[in-house]
Amino acid sequence: MAQVKIEAVVKSQEMLADGVYSMVLSAPEIARQAKAGQFVSVYTKDSSRLLPRPISLCGIDKEKGELRLVYRVAGAGTEEFSRYEAGEKVQVMGPLGNGFPLKEKKAILIGGGIGIPPMLGLMKALDCERTAVLGYRDSQLFLKDEFEAFGPVSVATEDGSAGTKGNVLDAIRANGVEGAVIYACGPTPMLRAIKAYAAENGIECYISLEERMACGIGACLACVCQSKEVDHHSNVHNKRICKDGPVFAAEEVEI
Ligand SMILES: Cc1cc2nc3c(=O)[nH]c(=O)nc-3n(C[C@H](O)[C@H](O)[C@H](O)COP(=O)(O)OP(=O)(O)OC[C@H]3O[C@@H](n4cnc5c(N)ncnc54)[C@H](O)[C@@H]3O)c2cc1C
Numbered sequence: 012m013a014q015v016k017i018e019a020v021v022k023s024q025e026m027l028a029d030g031v032y033s034m035v036l037s038a039p040e041i042a043r044q045a046k047a048g049q050f051v052s053v054y055t056k057d058s059s060r061l062l063p064r065p066i067s068l069c070g071i072d073k074e075k076g077e078l079r080l081v082y083r084v085a086g087a088g089t090e091e092f093s094r095y096e097a098g099e100k101v102q103v104m105g106p107l108g109n110g111f112p113l114k115e116k117k118a119i120l121i122g123g124g125i126g127i128p129p130m131l132g133l134m135k136a137l138d139c140e141r142t143a144v145l146g147y148r149d150s151q152l153f154l155k156d157e158f159e160a161f162g163p164v165s166v167a168t169e170d171g172s173a174g175t176k177g178n179v180l181d182a183i184r185a186n187g188v189e190g191a192v193i194y195a196c197g198p199t200p201m202l203r204a205i206k207a208y209a210a211e212n213g214i215e216c217y218i219s220l221e222e223r224m225a226c227g228i229g230a231c232l233a234c235v236c237q238s239k240e241v242d243h244h245s246n247v248h249n250k251r252i253c254k255d256g257p258v259f260a261a262e263e264v265e266i
C-alpha cells in the first residue's frame with residue numbers, strides 16, 4: 012500500500028525531558044501499514060512553513076490505530092507541535108521510508124539522543140534476544156524504562172551523570188557483539204563510528220540516516236546521501252534517504 016495524507020487527531024501529549032515530547036496520534040490509515048523504522052511527515056498549521064517535518068515512529072498500535080511520535084523541539088515547527096493538546100487535528104503523511112529489516116539473531120540496538128525513539132519501536136517489533144545501548148546528553152533518560160521491558164539496557168551520557176561517561180561505542184564493546192546484528196540511529200558522527208566498528212569486526216549493521224527533507228517521497232532529491240553502488244535510474248552514487256532509506260545496510264552508504 013502507498014503512503015496516505017490524512018487528518019490525524021492528537022490523543023495525548025506529554026513532556027518526557029527538557030524539550031522532548033511524546034505525542035500520540037489517532038491515524039488508523041497509517042498505523043495499519045506502518046513498521047518500525049519508518050517515519051511520517053507532519054505539517055505545521057503556519058502557512059509560512061510549507062514543508063512538513065519528518066518524525067520517526069516511536070510506537071505503532073495497529074489495534075487502536077495510533078502512532079506515537081517522540082521529538083525534540085528544534086525550531087518553530089516542532090515548537091508548534093509541542094503546544095498541541097488532545098483533540099487537535101493535524102495533517103500527517105505516511106508511512107514513509109523503508110523501516111528496519113527484522114533479523115532473527117541477537118540484536119544490539121543503539122540510539123543516540125533523538126535517535127532513541129525509533130529504536131524503541133524496533134525493540135518492541137523484534138522477536139529475538141535484544142540489548143539496547145542508549146546515549147544521552149545528561150541524566151534525563153527519556154524512554155529508558157520502556158526499553159527495559161524488552162531486554163537489558165546500557166546507558167552512556169556525555170556529561171557522565173548516568174551510566175558510562177562517553178560514547179555508546181564503549182558500552183557496545185562491553186556487551187559482546189559476536190554473531191549479533193547492530194541497528195543504530197543517532198547523530199552522524201555516532202553512526203560513522205558504528206559503521207567503522209561493524210566493518211572492522213565483520214558485524215552485520217543497519218543505520219538509520221537523517222537529512223533535511225522537502226517532499227519526503229523521493230521526488231525532489233533534497234535528501235540524497237552518497238551510496239557505494241551507482242543508482243540504476245540516475246547513474247550516480249546517490250540514495251534518497253526518504254525513499255531508499257532512512258534505513259541502510261551500513262556498507263551501502265558513505266557517511
Ligand atoms: C527521517 C527523519 C526522522 C526524524 N525523526 C525525528 C524524531 O523522531 N524526533 C525528532 O525530534 N526529530 C526527528 N527528525 C528531525 C526533525 O525532522 C527536525 O528536528 C525538524 O524537522 C525540525 O523542524 P523545526 O521546524 O522544529 O526546526 P527548523 O527551524 O526547521 O530547524 C531547527 C534546527 O534543526 C535542524 N534540522 C532541521 N531539520 C533537520 C533534520 N531533518 N535533521 C537534522 N537537523 C535538522 C536545523 O538545521 C536547525 O538547526 C527526523 C528527521 C528525519 C529526516
Ligand code: FES
Pocket residue numbers: 223224225226227228229230231232233234235251252253254
Ligand atoms: S525529500 Fe524529496 S527526495 Fe527525499
